[in-house]
Amino acid sequence: MNQAPLRQDEAGTFGPLPVTSSIARSLRAMGYSQPTPVQERAIPVLREGKDVLAQAQTGTGKTAAFGIPLIETIDPAQRAIQAIILVPTRELCIQVADELSRLAANSGVRVVAVYGGVGMNRQIAGIRGGAQVLVGTPGRVEDLMARGLLRLNAVRFAVLDEADRMLDVGFLPPIERILGATPRERQTSLYSATLPDEVLGLARRQTRDPVTVAINPEQATVEAIDQRFQQVENADKLGALCSYLDDPSVYLALIFRRTTHRVDRTARDLSRRGYKVGALHGRRSQQQRERVLRDLKSGKLQALVATDIAARGLDIEGLTHVFNLDMPDTPETYVHRIGRTGRAGETGIAVTFHTAEEDKELLALKRHLNGEKRTQPAPKGNGGRRPRHPQSRQSPRPSRTGFRAR
Numbered sequence: 001m002n003q004a005p006l007r008q009d010e011a012g013t014f015g016p017l018p019v020t021s022s023i024a025r026s027l028r029a030m031g032y033s034q035p036t037p038v039q040e041r042a043i044p045v046l047r048e049g050k051d052v053l054a055q056a057q058t059g060t061g062k063t064a065a066f067g068i069p070l071i072e073t074i075d076p077a078q079r080a081i082q083a084i085i086l087v088p089t090r091e092l093c094i095q096v097a098d099e100l101s102r103l104a105a106n107s108g109v110r111v112v113a114v115y116g117g118v119g120m121n122r123q124i125a126g127i128r129g130g131a132q133v134l135v136g137t138p139g140r141v142e143d144l145m146a147r148g149l150l151r152l153n154a155v156r157f158a159v160l161d162e163a164d165r166m167l168d169v170g171f172l173p174p175i176e177r178i179l180g181a182t183p184r185e186r187q188t189s190l191y192s193a194t195l196p197d198e199v200l201g202l203a204r205r206q207t208r209d210p211v212t213v214a215i216n217p218e219q220a221t222v223e224a225i226d227q228r229f230q231q232v233e234n235a236d237k238l239g240a241l242c243s244y245l246d247d248p249s250v251y252l253a254l255i256f257r258r259t260t261h262r263v264d265r266t267a268r269d270l271s272r273r274g275y276k277v278g279a280l281h282g283r284r285s286q287q288q289r290e291r292v293l294r295d296l297k298s299g300k301l302q303a304l305v306a307t308d309i310a311a312r313g314l315d316i317e318g319l320t321h322v323f324n325l326d327m328p329d330t331p332e333t334y335v336h337r338i339g340r341t342g343r344a345g346e347t348g349i350a351v352t353f354h355t356a357e358e359d360k361e362l363l364a365l366k367r368h369l370n371g372e373k374r375t376q377p378a379p380k381g382n383g384g385r386r387p388r389h390p391q392s393r394q395s396p397r398p399s400r401t402g403f404r405a406r
């Protein structure tokens with residue numbers, strides 16, 4: 001599927017890349033001036049109408065990588081779904097739909113997000129209202145199709161975002177069925193942090209001679225983040241964490257725990273010490289998840305305590321620190337956790353607390369990272385005895401792309 005070249009009267013620029021004037025205005029409003037490596041490599045290929053297989057994780061700019069050529073090509077006058085983006089989680093669905101809506105703000109293209117855990121009425125209204133781009137989780141997309149509320153016969157573009165994670169949670173059969181309901185001549189792009197055999201098999205079945213784009217996402221994540229490891233006994237972890245949270249440089253933090261029980265207990269203990277924190281895990285309802293993320297992004301919270309549900313597909317603007325209060329189960333999970341900070345060219349800090357009994361796990365992690373990371377003492381603090389509120393910080397971070405200025 002070859003796409004028409006940009007007309008000169010519509011042309012703008014995005015670093016070295018030409019873009020339509022409407023996309024250029026959206027990018028300026030979003031604060032984007034230079035493409036990331038995945039954008040610079042994928043956008044020209046997609047404009048040529050070729051399928052793409054990209055190894056890239058969240059934070060590398062992949063939404064704009066597929067979103068810019070997609071929005072440039074969609075016909076806003078056609079009131080039908082012309083592009084479908086499948087994602088593994090509700091949070092990522094909302095996030096991707098929001099970014100695509102911002103990119104499409106000056107083009108007349110409409111975006112609808114469909115996901116489970118909430119009622120269908122608003123989502124059905126968005127489809128019937130003429131949306132051209134649909135971002136959805138496979139389960140909700142299939143549900144709408146089965147009810148006769150969603151037709152994909154006009155789809156020209158299909159995107160599989162975080163494909164490895166979708167396959168991890170058993171979405172392969174519905175993905176195949178959904179794509180089977182789209183025209184065979186569609187353009188398909190697949191994005192995945194890892195490329196196991198299952199993902200490569202899906203790519204072979206659903207793409208045509210895809211161009212491979214590999215950004216070495218894990219190495220980029222590791223190099224962009226100041227990683228610190230601190231040995232501390234379990235009973236002292238909360239006090240050590242509070243010493244960090246009392247530091248004004250901790251602008252916004254994400255705290256990982258292994259279980260929902262530990263998440264709730266840690267959030268409760270921090271709240272009792274006066275910190276403004278929220279909790280996120282799989283047992284929270286969709287409304288609760290959306291509320292805590294809104295509170296975090298609006299500045300009402302200083303920190304979010306979460307399970308690994310937040311390790312992938314969650315983009316928190318302005319996140320300066322990641323704290324691993326529990327060691328991750330695998331080195332790959334560690335990379336995904338710390339990758340929530342240090343995004344889009346920014347720096348970040350990741351602190352991992354470990355006990356003496358976890359020395360073997362720590363050694364394996366450091367070997368995986370291919371380099372020793374320094375052990376750092378905790379900053380001096382008051383152990384959480386003086387409450388802090390995010391709005392009381394005296395030195396706000398300078399605003400930049402999408403960051404809040406406080």
